Amino acid sequence: xxxxxxxxxxxxxxxxxxxxxxxxxxxxxxxxxxxxxxxxxxxxxxxxxxxxxxxxxxxxxxxxxxxxxxxxxxxxxxxxxxxxxxxxxxxxxxxxxxxxxxxxxxxxxxxxxxxxxxxxxxxxxxxxxxxxxxxxxxxxxxxxxxxxxxxxxxxxxxxxxxxxxxxxxxxxxxxxxxxxxxxxxxxxxxxxxxxxxxxxxxxxxxxxxxxxxxxxxxxxxxxxxxxxxxxxxxxxxxxxxxxxxxxxxxxxxxxxxxxxxxxxxxxxxxxxxxxxxxxxxxxxxxxxxxxxxxxxxxxxxxxxxxxxxxxxxxxxxxxxxxxxxxxxxxxxxxxxxxxxxxxxxxxxxxxxxxxxxxxxxxxxxxxxxxxxxxxxxxxxxxxxxxxxxxxxxxxxxxxxxxxxxxxxxxxxxxxxxxxxxxxxxxxxxxxxxxxxxxxxxxxxxxxxxxxxxxxxxxxxxxxxxxxxxxxxxxxxxxxxxxxxxxxxxxxxxxxxxxxxxxxxxxxxxxxxxxxxxxxxxxxxxxxxxxxxxxxxxxxxxxxxxxxxxxxxxxxxxxxxxxxxxxxxxxxxxxxxxxxxxxxxxxxxxxxxxxxxxxxxxxxxxxxxxxxxxxxxxxxxxxxxxxxxxxxxxxxxxxxxxxxxxxxxxxxxxxxxxxxxxxxxxxxxxxxxxxxxxxxxxxxxxxxxxxxxxxxxxxxxxxxxxxxxxxxxxxxxxxxxxxxxxxxxxxxxxxxxxxxxxxxxxxxxxxxxxxxxxxxxxxxxxxxxxxxxxxxxxxxxxxxxxxxxxxxxxxxxxxxxxxxxxxxxxxxxxxxxxxxxx
Numbered sequence: 139x140x141x142x143x144x145x146x147x148x149x150x151x152x153x154x155x156x157x158x159x160x161x162x163x164x165x166x167x168x169x170x171x172x173x174x175x176x177x178x179x180x181x182x183x184x185x186x187x188x189x190x191x192x193x194x195x196x197x198x199x200x201x202x203x204x205x206x207x208x209x210x211x212x213x214x215x216x217x218x219x220x221x222x223x224x225x226x227x228x229x230x231x232x233x234x235x236x237x238x239x240x241x242x243x244x245x246x247x248x249x250x251x252x253x254x255x256x257x258x259x260x261x262x263x264x265x266x267x268x269x270x271x272x273x274x275x276x277x278x279x280x281x282x283x284x285x286x287x288x289x290x291x292x293x294x295x296x297x298x299x300x301x302x303x304x305x306x307x308x309x310x311x312x313x314x315x316x317x318x319x320x321x322x323x324x325x326x327x328x329x330x331x332x333x334x335x336x337x338x339x340x341x342x343x344x345x346x347x348x349x350x351x352x353x354x355x356x357x358x359x360x361x362x363x364x365x366x367x368x369x370x371x372x373x374x375x376x377x378x379x380x381x382x383x384x385x386x387x388x389x390x391x392x393x394x395x396x397x398x399x400x401x402x403x404x405x406x407x408x409x410x411x412x413x414x415x416x417x418x419x420x421x422x423x424x425x426x427x428x429x430x431x432x433x434x435x436x437x438x439x440x441x442x443x444x445x446x447x448x449x450x451x452x453x454x455x456x457x458x459x460x461x462x463x464x465x466x467x468x469x470x471x472x473x474x475x476x477x478x479x480x481x482x483x484x485x486x487x488x489x490x491x492x493x494x495x496x497x498x499x500x501x502x503x504x505x506x507x508x509x510x511x512x513x514x515x516x517x518x519x520x521x522x523x524x525x526x527x528x529x530x531x532x533x534x535x536x537x538x539x540x541x542x543x544x545x546x547x548x549x550x551x552x553x554x555x556x557x558x559x560x561x562x563x564x565x566x567x568x569x570x571x572x573x574x575x576x577x578x579x580x581x582x583x584x585x586x587x588x589x590x591x592x593x594x595x596x597x598x599x600x601x602x603x604x605x606x607x608x609x610x611x612x613x614x615x616x617x618x619x620x621x622x623x624x625x626x627x628x629x630x631x632x633x634x635x636x637x638x639x640x641x642x643x644x645x646x647x648x649x650x651x652x653x654x655x656x657x658x659x660x661x662x663x664x665x666x667x668x669x670x671x672x673x674x675x676x677x678x679x680x681x682x683x684x685x686x687x688x689x690x691x692x693x694x695x696x697x698x699x700x701x702x703x704x705x706x707x708x709x710x711x712x713x714x715x716x717x718x719x720x721x722x723x724x725x726x727x728x729x730x731x732x733x734x735x736x737x738x739x740x741x742x743x744x745x746x747x748x749x750x751x752x753x754x755x756x757x758x759x760x761x762x763x764x765x766x767x768x769x770x771x772x773x774x775x776x777x778x779x780x781x782x783x784x785x786x787x788x789x790x791x792x793x794x795x796x797x798x799x800x801x802x803x804x805x806x807x808x809x810x811x812x813x814x815x816x817x818x819x820x821x822x823x824x825x826x827x828x829x830x831x832x833x834x835x836x837x838x839x840x841x842x843x844x845x846x847x848x849x850x851x852x853x854x855x856x857x858x859x860x861x862x863x864x865x866x867x868x869x870x871x872x873x874x875x876x877x878x879x880x881x882x883x884x885x886x887x888x889x890x891x892x893x894x895x896x897x898x899x900x901x902x903x904x905x906x907x908x909x910x911x912x913x914x915x916x917x918x919x920x921x922x923x924x925x926x927x928x929x930x931x932x933x934x935x936x937x938x939x940x941x942x943x944x945x946x947x948x949x950x951x952x953x954x955x956x957x958x959x
Contacts, residue, residue, distance in 0.1 A: 154279060171261040172199065176206075178252040185222030187242040188251055189232065192260055194239060201234050203263035206243050208256050213243055233712070336396060338481070339414040342468060343392050344488040346418045347385030350425045351377060354666045357432060364595040364631075364661065366885075372658070375498055379659040380666070382495035388417040411469050419464035424670050426460050427453070431673060442673045454677035502656065519613030522720045523809050524711070524784040525830055527578070528771065530764045531571065531731040533790035535564070535801040536915075537754070537761055545742060547761040550769040551788065557811035559847065561821040562917050564804035565893055566792045569861035571625050571726070574791040574823060579632070579724065580604045581827035581842035584860035585942050590886050591862050592623060595631035595661060603841050605827040606635040609722045612836075615714045619703040620726040625791075627724075631661050636724075641706040700727045704767065708774060715778060727767065730760040732794055737763050757794065782809050785830060789823060798859035798891040799898045799913060806847070808833060818918040819853040820893060853920055854894060856934065861889040884944065892931055895920035899931050908932070 174192060181188045206213045206229045216228035221242050229243035239262075247254050355377045359365050365373050395413050402409045427442075435441040442453055535541040540552040541562075567577040573590040577583060580603060584590045587600045595601075606616045606627075617638040618627045628639050636644050674680075707723055714721040729737070733751035737743065737759035748756050768788065775781035786807040793800035804821055806813075806829065813833075824844035831838050832846035845851045884903045892899045896916040900909050910928060926934070939946060 154275070170267050171203070171205075171263050174260045174262070176251075176258040176260060178258065181251060184232065184242045187221045187244050189240060189242045190260075192239045192241065192262075193237065194262065195237060196234055196239065197236070198265055199262045200265050201231060201239050201262070203261075204231060204239065204241065205229075205261050206241065207259045207261065208246050211246060213246065335410065335414060336392075339392060339418065339468075340389060341481075341484050341488045342415065342418045343388045343421075344385045344492060345484065346421045346425075347388045348381040348488075348491045350421050351381040351384050351666070353425060353429065354669070355380070355662075357428075358662070358665070363593045364597070364658070366594070368658065375502060376659050376662050378491075378495040378498045379502065379656065380663050381491060382499060383659075383663055384421075385492065385495075388421060391417040412465050415465050415468035418468055419461050422464045423457050423460040424674070427457055427673060427677075428670060430456075442676050445676070447679065450677045450679060453673075454679075457674070457677055499656075502659075519720065520718045522612075522614070522834060524714070524721045524723070524775075524780055525609070525614070525787075526707075526721075526723045526725065526771075526775075526784055527787040527789065527826065528723075528725050528727070528768065529575075529788070529790050530727040530729055530767075531790070532792060532794040532796075533730050533761065533764070533803060534793050535803045537758055537794075538803060540805070541801075541803065545758055547742075547758045548765040550765050550772075551805065554768075554772070554788075554807060555805055557814050558805050558807040559813045559815055559817065560806075561804040561817045561847070562801075563818065563913075564789075564802055564821045564823070565800075565857050565859065566790075566798055566802055567823050567857075567859045569792055569796045569798050569859065569889075571621075571791045572630060573860060573862075575620070575625050575627075575724075575726065576630055578789070578791075578823045578826055579606060579627070579635075581824045581844040583824065583843055583858055583942075585858070585887070585890070585939060585944070586843060588885070588942075589630065590860055592629055594886060595629075596633075597631070597658065599841075601631050601633040601657060603839070604632060604635055605830065606632070606722060606724070608831070608836065608839070610635065610637070613719060614722045615710070615717070615719050616722045616724075617707070617710050618724040619706055620724070621699070621728060625726045628664075631657075633657070638706075638710060641702065700729055700767070703727065704771065707771070711775075711778065711780065715780065726791070727764065729763050729767070730757070730790075730794070732757065735760045739763055739766075752794065784809065785833060787826060787830075789826065791823075796861075798861060799893065799900075801913075813848060817847060817851075819851055820855070820857050820895065821847060821851070822857045822859075825851075854924060854926075856931075857893040858935075858938070859891045859893075860887055861891070862886045890935065892935060894925055894931070897925060899928065901932075901935060 174194075176190050181190055183189065205215070208227075211227075213227050213229045216230055221228045221230040221244055226244055227246035229241060231239060232242050233240045241260065243258070245251050245254065245256065245258070247256050251258055355373075359373055365376065392414065395416060399410050399413065402413075431441045442450065445453065537543055537545075538548045538551065539546045540548045540555050540560075546552070566574050568574040568584050568590060570591055572592060573584045576587060576589055576596065580587060580596075580600065582600065582603070587596055588594070589596050589600070606614075606618070610616045611634075615638075616636045618632075618636045619638075619640060620626055622640065623629050626640065627636055628644065638644060703725055704727075707725055710723065711721055734748055735753070735756035737756060739762065740759055741762055742758045743753070743755040746753075746755055772781060772786070775784055775786070784807075788803060788805040790802045792798070793802055802823075804823070804826070806826075808814075822844065824842075825847050826844070828838045828842050828844045828846040829848055831842075832848045838846065845855075888902070888904050890901045890903065892901070893913070896913050896919040898911055898913055902908065908928070936946060
């Protein structure tokens with residue numbers, strides 16, 4: 139009976155291994171789905187689409203896996219408004235309840251589905267069959283299988299049994315289960331006590347944890363990064379605290395294995411020999427993977443993120459092999475009767491690192507609240523309007539018919555302006571997207587936050603003082619839909635700001651005020667965690683990780699992502715409506731991103747060839763496409779009854795030429811057309827957040843530097859924008875090319891622009907020169923007699939910089955020479 143049970147366990151193991159392998163290779167195989175035939179007599183109309191209610195428990199079946207087939211042909215998943223207007227051969231999920239899913243579809247074949255002679259089927263996968271879960275199960279089972287084979291091949295007697303017949307594997311399995319002692323010890327007379335094995339495994343775990351963090355810390359600290367702005371004492375603190383954190387996580391894994399060891403080792407004696415070293419081996423393999431990846435990027439400008447499927451599988455095989463070899467090596471070393479001196483040295487190093495890290499952590503702990511002055515939760519939040527701030531990259535007001543352009547590039551937006559608050563002269567506060575989007579959300583100048591471009595990040599209170607944090611705190615659901623790394627609030631270190639970032643739950647939020655003092659350490663931990671998880675996911679084909687540079691340089695990526703972002707917005711709006719909460723959505727589209735343009739509809743560029751950069755005909759077509767996207771979004775808001783319950787804001791981050799002196803759009807539609815009109819005085823993007831708070835009747839915090847456009851604003855106020863020296867868009871990340879860009883007094887800031895009414899001043903901080911001039915086609919110019927002189931502008935700029943902790947050189951003002959451009 140016992141023998142039969144042992145054989146059964148082995149067969150179950152193999153069945154699960156093979157089944158998980160099939161799911162690993164082909165997760166969409168029909169065998170993993172539940173099939174339902176659509177009853178064509180129960181269809182109803184939803185616009186031009188056909189709706190069907192599938193009665194099913196969504197706790198048992200995953201709606202995200204639902205697909206529809208017409209006979210043997212699969213319909214394409216699409217955005218629900220597109221399905222409603224008659225998109226042929228498409229389907230979408232319109233609503234999800236606990237006991238039913240409502241789907242809509244348009245058949246590929248013409249005619250009513252009930253009479254066109256075709257059958258329609260819904261396939262949906264049970265929740266328990268999660269491809270990510272079963273891929274993990276497969277990898278763990280495969281790891282155990284390879285360890286089993288390798289350990290037997292290392293033993294001559296067992297190797298002979300294994301290769302002599304097909305049944306050798308079964309014989310070795312049964313033999314393994316029957317043994318009560320650990321086979322093939324290096325010493326036949328002496329056995330290392332179990333408690334000593336665990337102790338040695340723990341020491342190795344701590345050492346590899348700190349070594350892993352050290353190598354990652356060394357990689358980051360020796361290149362431009364967010365650590366540049368802190369001294370070496372702060373950098374060392376980051377290393378020790380993260381080394382302790384990683385070691386504790388590995389020790390937690392080791393403790394779980396130790397608990398399993400209590401139950402499994404009596405049945406499988408070899409379990410203890412190898413399993414105790416799994417955390418250390420896995421971490422060592424991860425370190426080798428990163429070192430190889432860093433080397434290939436440095437030498438060949440190629441790495442895991444850029445690899446195709448066959449190369450990724452080669453990386454994966456190497457990772458598996460490395461993990462196994464490390465496990466065999468550590469298990470052999472740990473089972474030797476080592477000298478007391480060797481054990482003491484390792485213990486001393488591991489203990490010293492751990493104690494130093496604990497002391498460092500203790501002295502760094504601080505209970506201070508980073509978000510002083512935040513608004514507390516407000517009653518009646520369900521009566522607050524939704525807030526949507528929508529931008530497209532690099533949009534010039536001069537090319538929009540809504541601003542008087544000769545071509546009708548924005549017919550829908552032009553009509554929208556009739557019931558909106560429109561700024562005639564709006565300007566950006568930073569030349570590139572990261573600094574501009576951050577200024578918008580914080581209502582702070584880049585010279586205040588000292589953030590203009592990654593790898594710098596928001597630090598200290600700046601990471602907590604922002605509009606989404608205020609709205610989240612009073613009950614809004616907050617989402618940000620941008621571009622990985624370039625318009626990525628997680629990469630910029632926004633804390634306690636967004637629930638959803640780029641269509642995923644935000645993992646970067648620091649929930650407790652007590653953790654505020656470890657802000658840089660947590661950001662570092664998130665960074666190194668993301669680096670290894672992205673690469674492991676890629677080499678095992680779990681997730682297709684895209685190089686961030688491709689997301690903004692290759693249109694096939696960023697144009698597709700625009701539709702994905704719009705679909706995510708739709709889903710989040712539906713969720714907030716069901717939950718009775720208002721939505722704050724920050725959404726950045728990329729269709730107008732240049733220098734070359736790829737409009738999906740050709741009107742102005744029809745029949746023309748794009749043979750040089752920044753061609754106006756192609757650029758105008760991308761604006762027309764954006765106008766259509768705005769119309770789709772507004773139409774969806776209208777369809778669900780939310781448009782007149784929404785503050786809808788259209789803006790852009792910068793002009794197409796990244797020139798901070800170019801006019802950019804700012805159009806705000808309030809519910810029921812409130813506050814419609816035209817503002818002729820200069821406005822800036824950092825005015826958006828105060829305007830929203832003013833409409834909500836929430837007091838503007840003192841740290842916001844913009845002004846509400848619902849109040850009278852000083853027409854002579856200074857509009858300040860910042861620019862960085864051109865950065866290097868590498869294949870892996872972004873770096874500053876010359877070393878002096880990182881040096882004080884101005885760090886990454888290379889130019890500052892000041893605009894006062896119709897005049898502009900451009901300060902070059904690299905060579906201490908300025909130029910000035912008049913803005914072209916400026917509407918409603920100010921009286922020149924009331925404008926500041928160039929010298930007064932320069933003095934005000936110096937004062938602003940010194941107030942924001944920039945230490946100006948002693949001869950800074952003397953070296954400036956004003957020249958009219």
